[in-house]
Amino acid sequence: MASSSQHGLLTYAAAISGGLLSSSCCVVQLVLNYFSIGCAGFSVLDPFRNTFLSITYGTLFYKVWRDQTLGRGLLTRENAITSLIVLALSVSPTVVRSINHGRLSSEGDLIVKRVEITGMNCESCANSVRNGMMKLPGVEQVRVELKDKSVTIWSKREVSL
Structure with a gap:
């Protein structure tokens, strides 16, 4: 015992x-x-x-x-x-x-791009995607949707992925 x-x-x-x-x-x-x-x-x-x-x-x-x-x-x-x-x-x-x-701002001069992401299975994977996208030049904001397996990017200029 x-x-x-x-x-x-x-x-x-x-x-x-x-x-x-x-x-x-x-x-x-x-x-x-x-x-x-x-x-x-x-x-x-x-x-x-x-x-x-x-x-x-x-x-x-x-x-x-x-x-x-x-x-x-x-x-x-x-x-x-x-x-x-x-x-x-x-x-x-x-x-x-x-x-x-992420937090969405009301800045009107940003380019918005939505991209589908494959292989993203958890919030940690989504966090890695978000952190990677935030490192791209010109990117201001990133929103990752795990359920939709998509990422939306707000940038001051066109971002090539």
Whole structure:
């Protein structure tokens, strides 16, 4: 039988692992992209994101409830740190998606070009496309739509792709 501290570590590990699995398409892939490693195929986990989030938050709530019933208090330092890590992991896909959509300005003298992109399967891939397009000369704004597999570019001059 596991000791109380081992049980606590296992529940923290389960909560953080679930959070990582729910956001692996973004967090892990963004790290891989930083090191110029292409798509690792984490987008296959996207359909299970809500399941991973349910397991993650269920495990975390169980740990907090168990600590409370054992008289350790509602908000221990470990629970607070784990909660912050889980929260950051679980919102990361939403943050990356909002970055990929970009902010649209009302500048009227920009050329708008829409291009279809193949092979883009996750928000991290879309982020790589966005970052690459933003490096092109004259590009002012880029909006990447993962669902449509398209990118819209606003530029001061014609951009050749």
